[in-house]
Amino acid sequence: MTDTPALYGGTPVRDQPMGYGSQTIEQRDKDAVLDGLDGNYISRGPTVEAFEEAMADYIGVDHAVATTSGTTALQLVGAAMDIGPGDEIVTTPLTFVASTYPACHQGAKPVFADIDPETRTLDPAAVRDAITPETVALLPMHYGGHPCDIEELLAIADEHDLQVIWDCCHALGTEYEGEQIGAQRDVATFSFHPVKNITTGEGGMVVTDDDDLAAELERLRSFDMNYDVPGHEDEPWYQISEGLGYNFNITDFQAALGYEQLDRIEEFKRRRQEITARYDQAFTDIPGLETPVVDDGVDPMFHLYAAEITAKFGCSRKEFVNAMHAEDIYVQVHYVPLHYHTYFQSEYGYERGQYPNTETVYDRLVSLPLYPAMDDEDVEDVVRAVKRLHDYHTDSVRAE
Ligand SMILES: Cc1ncc(COP(=O)(O)O)c(C=O)c1O
Structure with missing residues (x-):
């Protein structure tokens, strides 16, 4: 029966x-958040920096820039890479809408290429067919946490002189050939939404080895504000916005949660x-x-x-x-x-x-x-x- x-x-x-x-929340996570709330900064402060350093160490990259979500991490990358109208970014149709935001929010076009049905990630042959003279970047997504065909996609990017933006929102903690996902060039994004591999409630991170890109990401995250304007060293209040930026600053108490989670x-x-x-x-x-x-x-x-x-x-x-x-x-x-x-x-x-x-x-x-x-x-x-x-x-x- x-x-x-x-x-x-x-x-x-x-x-x-x-x-x-x-999410998986334990007492030590709650203690960390409460400690964060007791600090002098509850907006972006030293714990955000500590979380960024811990992420950069974990992934094995030079820079990590925290943001308010995986979505804003992607949006920030589009802006920092200066993607613009007329540009095309090749990505997968089997992803969350936010994967297209580095293109869409910059007035560029997301161009879809079909997937490999086994890994459900971008099929390199379909990517080749989708490339046009307007293509400026590939945006592969590691579906479910399984890596894309990293080697093949990097080879295509090399052949066509393209940037690669890895959407790693599913894949924090996955390793490929002993290397952390997110360590591959040029830039990678993570999400800390509660269902993801670690959480900060809402939150995200961009990681890269590119010093200039990291500086641009940091500035755009906070109003494209230059806080160290040359010639104004003796005017501590002096800050100048040099372009159209965002407020994508994550809070210190969220970073405290992220730090604890990353530790586990x-x-x-x-x-x-x-x-x-x-x-x-x-x-x-x-x-x-x-x-x-x-x-x-x-x-x-x-x-x-x-x-x-x-x-x-x-x-x-x-x-x-x-x-x-x-x-x-x-x-x-x-x-x-x-x-x-x-x-x-x-x-x-x-x-x-x-x-x-x-x-x-x-x-x-x-x-x-x-x-x-x-x-x-x-x-x-x-x-x-x-x-x-x-x-x-x-x-x-x-x-x-
Ligand atoms: C593949 C992918 N990219 C981007 C995002 C956006 O992340 P967030 O929810 O943190 O904005 C998600 C989240 O669902 C995602 O699954």
């Missing part, structure tokens, strides 16, 4: 809701890997549930456990998602492809049907819960919910 899924009348597996991702990243990574390994093992004998791949040389810190539901599973991806929600397990789909969005259609003329790999993968994707604060029972709830849904459909099919 099948254990009936909640969607078809059974008792939900959970009595507490569980999302696909969540290896622990978080281990737990994410344990959960991933348990799912991989539990789902090996479920036909129609494809688990995420890990390429050679990759030591992943998955942000998402993005599985794919195919016809063999017994029900559609839509039914799968609704069945999990009925169990109080709030799986999610990452992402509705960007060329389906009204903005990209009306502003840039994109249409459905243009990126077949992205569309096929999108139709199957589902992100199962993955975050370090999940305990073993939480993980087993997910496994049980998936198995009973599969068994229910398999048994129904058999009974027909």
